[in-house]
Amino acid sequence: MQFMLLFSRQGKLRLQKWYVAKQDKDKKKIVRELTTMILTRKPKMCSFLEWRDLKIVYKRYASLYFCCAIEDTDNELITLEIIHRYVELLDKYFGSVCELDIIFNFEKAYFMLDELLLAGEMQETSKKNVLKAIAAQDLLQEEETPQGFFEDHGLG
Amino acid sequence: MPTPIRLRDLIRQIRAARTAADERSVVQKECAYIRTTFREEDNTFRCRNVAKLLYIHMLGYPAHFGQLECLKLIASPRFTDKRIGYLGAMLLLDERTDVHLLITNSLKNDMNHQTQFVVGLALCTLGSICSPEMSRDLAGEVEKLLKSSNAYIKKKAALCAFHIIRKVPDLMEIFIPATRSLLTEKNHGVLMTAVVLITIMCELSPDTLAHFKKLVPNLVRILKNLIMAGYSPEHDVSGVSDPFLQVKILRLLRILGKNDSEASESMNDILAQVATNTETSKNVGNAILYETVLTIMDIKSESGLRVLAVNILGRFLLNTDKNIRYVALNTLLRTVHADTQAVQRHRSTIVECLKDPDVSIRRRAMELCFVLINTNNVRTMMKELLAFLEKTDPEFKPICASKMFSAAERYAPGRKWHMDTMMKVLTTAGNYVQSDVVSNLVHLIPSSNELHAYMVKQLFRAISEDISQQPLVQVAAWTIGEYGDLLLQPDAEADDPLKVSEDEVVNVLERVLASNLSDIVTKEYAINALMKLSTRFPNSEPRVKSVVSIYGSHVNMELQQRAVEYHALFGRYDTMRAGVLERMPLCDIKKNMSSASLHNGVSNGSDEDLMPDDMPVSKAKPAQQQQQQQEQSSSGLLDILGGLSAPAPQPSRPPENNLLDLLDLGLPTDTSTMPTSLGTQPPIAPAPVNNVLDSLFTSQPIIAPALLKSDIPLITVFEKNGLKVDFSFERNGDQLTISLAANNSSSQSMDNFMFQAAVPKTFQLQMMSPSGSTIPPNSSGQITQIMRINNPTKQLLRMRLRLNYSHGGVEINEQSEVNNFPTSVWQ
Helix, strand or coil, rough: CCCEEECHHHHHHHHEEEECCCCHHHHHHHHHHHHHHCCCCCCCCCCEHHHHHHHHEEEECEEEEEEEEEEECCCHHHHHHHHHHHHHHHHHHHHHCCCHHHHCCHHHHHHHHHEECCCCCCCCCCCCHHHHHHHHEEEEHHHHHHCCHHHCCCHH | CCCCCCHHHHHHHHCCCCCHHHHHHHHHHHHHHHHHHHCCCCCHHHHHHHHHHHHHHHCCCEEEHHHHHHHHHHCCCCCCHHHHHHHHHHHHHHCCCHHHHHHHHHHHHEEEEEEEHHHHHHHHHHHHHHHHHHHHHHHHHHHHHHHCCCCHHHHHHHHHHHHHHHHHHHHHHHHHHHHHCCCCCCCCCHHHHHHHHHHHHHHHHHHHHHHHHHHHHHHHHHHHHHHHCCCCCCCCEEECHHHHHHHHHHHHHHHHHHCCCCHHHHHHHHHHHHHHHHCCHHHHHHHHHHHHHHHHCCHHHHHHHHHHHHHHHHHHCCCCCHHHHHHHHHHHHHHHCCCHHHHHHHHHHHHHHHCCCCCCHHHHHHHHHHHHHHCHHHHHHHHHHHHHHCCCCHHHHHHHHHHHHHHHHHHHCCCHHHHHHHHHHHHHHHCCCCCHHHHHHHHHHCCCHHHHHHHHHHHHHHHHHHCCCCCHHHHHHHHHHHHHHHHHHHCCCCCCCCCCCCHHHHHHHHHHHHHHCHHHHEEEEEEEEHHHHHHCHHHHHHHHHHHHHHHCCCCCHHCCCCHHHHHHHHHHHHHHHHHHHCCCCCCCCCCCHHEEECCCCCCCCHHHHHCCCCCHHHHHHHHHHHHHHHHHHHHHHHHHHHHHCCCCEEEECCCCCCHHHHHCCCCCCCCCCCHHHHHCCCCCCCHHHCCCHHHHHHHHCCCCCCCCCCCCCEEEEEECCCCEEEEEEEEEECCEEEEEEEEEECCCCCCEEEEEEEEECCCCEEEEECCCCCCCCCCEEEEEEEEEEHHHHCCCCCEEEEEEECCCCCEEEEEEEEECCCHCCCC
C-alpha cells in the first residue's frame, strides 16, 4: 500500500498516512485530485479506480471515505477487508465511532493504524492483539500523568 | 507564560470558524504562539503544542517548523512525548529531510529500549520514513530485533526489514538467515510479516527465490492448517480463517511456483482445496478465490485446475457485487493469453459489461472484448462495440475507434464488410477518430478495385449529410478526388441508386472548403479532391479553376501554395495536368502497421488471419506497372517542357521537389506512413523543369518564402518526436546559403520554436530571422529560416544545433551535431 487517506463527504482531510516518500506539495495535489475524483463517483459504482499507475480502493463508512492506493498487482478485495478491519478497530476502541471521534482524537486514529499496518503492509491479523497493544500504551500514558494532572498537562 | 490552549479546545475553535478567513486567523494566531513556545524551549507543553501543530498540518497549513521539536520529544523519557514525537516525525519528515542524522541516533537508542512499545514506535517510524542512508545505518539493529523472542517486536522488525530491502536491495543478505526461522512461529502476525518479507526477497533476487523454493511444503502446510483448523474467533472473518494470511501465502506460492513444475506440482492439491472449499458468499472469500485464481493461472498448474479457475472468474462475472465483477474482468484480461478458449465461453457476459454504468468496469470490458475478437465472432463483436462506441464517454472513443479499425483489418470476413464497418466507425466516432486511421483508410480503399465505386458513393452520401466530422470528410474527400468519376456512373445493383451530378459533388467539396468547421488539413484534402475532379469531371473544369484561384490568397501558407501551384497547372502547363492528376498508384503498406496496435497478440489458431488478403501478389504487379507508367509519362512531359524552357540564369529552384510535391499532394499529409517510393526518389526531373517552375513562380510573387534550392541534395539534420529539420543548400563561391525547413508530423503543435546553430571559428555564420515560431501539427505547415555561411578557407563544414520548443506544454531542448554535409557544400 502506498498511502491511505481518510476524508469527509465535504472533501476535508481527516487522516493521511504515506508509506512512500513524496514532497509536501505532491501530497497536497494527490489528496485534492483523489478527493474530487472519488466524491463525484456515484454510490453504486465499484470501489476501485485506476489512477496513474496505481489502483485506488475506497469505501465510504457513514460520512467518511477511507481510501487506499495500492499497486497494480495487489489484491483489491483484500484491501477492502483491511479498510474494514481498521473501521472495526476504531469502532471497538471509541465505541461506535463517528467522524467527530476521529477529528478530536486524530492522534489515536493514527496510533491505531500504526498497530495495524507498518510500511504499508498489515502486521497483525488479530483484532484482539491490536486493541490490547493500544490499551497497554494508553495505560502507560496515563500512569506517567499524575491524577488530575492530565487535564492540564497532557494533550487535553 | 500562561498554560497553552488544549488540543481539543483548539480543534473546537477552528471548527467554530465561520469562514476560511476566520479559520486562517485562528490558525495563524496559534502557530505564532506555538513558535514562541518552541523558541522558549518549553518542555512541559511541547507535546501538546506539537499535537496541535499536527492538526494544523492536516488542514493544509505549513508545519515544518515543528520538525526539530518532534526530535526533542522523541528524545524525552516520557512515553506520551515519544508517542506524539514519533507520530509527528512520521507526518512532518520524509525521506528527504536533512534532520535524519539526528533521528537515526534516537531510533537506535529506542530500538534497544526495555519497553516493547517504545521499540515498536521506533520500528514503526523507521518503516515509514526510512531513507537509504538510514536503512544502511539501522539494518543491523533491525536484524537483531528480528531474532527477538517477542512476537510484537518480531513482526514489526520483519516489516521494517521488508521496507529496508525495498529501499536498498543490497541489504537483503543479512536478513535471510533470520527470516527462515520465522515461518515456524505460531503467531499469525509474525507468520504473515515473514511471508511478506520472503515475497519481496524472492521478487528482487532470483538467487534468493531459488533458496526459498524449499519452503513450499512449509507454506502449503501452514495454508492447510488454516483451512482445516476449526473456528478460531481471533482470526475468523465472516467464517473464513485469517484471509489476510491466506492471501499473502497464496501470493508467495505464485512466485515460487512460476516456471517451476516441481514446485507447482506440490501446490496443486492445496490450491484445488482452497478453490473448492472457500465460502463465497462474502467479500473475504472472494478475495481469497481471486488470489487463488491468479496463482493457478501463473504457475504450471494442472489443466483441470485452470478450468476451475476460469470458471471461478465466470461466476465472478455474474456476481451482483460490482467489485467482484471488476476483479473478474481484470483477471480475465491478465490471464486471457493462457487460455483464450476458456475465456471465450464467457464472452456474452463480458459484452454485457460494456453497458455497465461504472467506468472502471466498462474500460476493462472494452479491453477484454478486443482481445476476444476472432474470425468467428468478429461480426457480432463489432456490432456490440459499435453500440458501445456510440454511447461511450469521449475518453474511450479514440482508443476504441482505433482498436476497431485494427480488429476489422485483421479479422474482416470480407472486403465489403470491412469497408462498411470502417464507414460505421468513422461516422459514429466522428472527430474522435485519430489521424493515423485516416491514412490507413486512404491506403486501404484503393487496394480493393471492385469496391471503389461502392465506397465513393457511400462516402459521398455520408458527407452530403454531415461535413463536421473531420476524419470522415478527409477520407471522403480523398476518395472522391480519386474516384469521383465513378460517382456519376449508374449502378444497377444498389437498392437505391445514387443519382448525382457533377455540380452536386463540387458543391459538397466547396462547402467543405468554405466551412469554418473544417480544419486546415481537411481543406487541403478538399482542394486536392477538387483539383483531381478537374480531370474527372470534364464539365466542371471552369468551376474548379475559379475555386482554386480564390484560395491562391488564403492565409494558410500550405493551402495557398497548393492553390497557386494548381492554378499554374491550369495555365501554361495545362498539358501536364492530366498526367499529374492521375489516380494514385497502389502503395505497398506494411501489413503490421495497424495490427501491431491491437492488444496482446492472440495466439489461438487464427494466425492465417494475420495476413488478410487485401494485397495479393497479383495486385501488387499492376501497381508497380502503373507507377512505372506514371514515371514514364511524367518524364515524357518533362522532355516536352524541357524544350519549352527559357534559358534562365543560375537555377536557384528545386530540381525535383516541386514536381514531386505536386504528385505528392494527392496523398494525405502524414508522411510517416506514405509510400517512400514517391517522397525520397532520386530526382527524376532534369534541370530544365525547375527553370519552368521557377519562372512560373516568379510570375506568382504571392508565394510565401519559397525554399532556396540548388543541385546540392537536401539533407535531414534532425528527426525526432515528429520534428524534422531539413537543410537545402545554395552555393555561390565561398558563400553558402542554407535554407532550413522544420516540419512537425506529430498531432500537437510545437510552439516557441527556436533554432540555434554554431560553426567552427573559421566560418562566419549569419542567421536570418525565422518565418515563425509555431510549427502546426500533422505536417500542415512549416517554419523556414535562412542561414548564410562564409567559408573562405574551404574547410570541412560541421555544425552544432540547438533546438528549443514546447510541445503539448512540455519544454523540449534538443542538441545535435551535423557532420554529414555533402562535400559539394564546402569543397
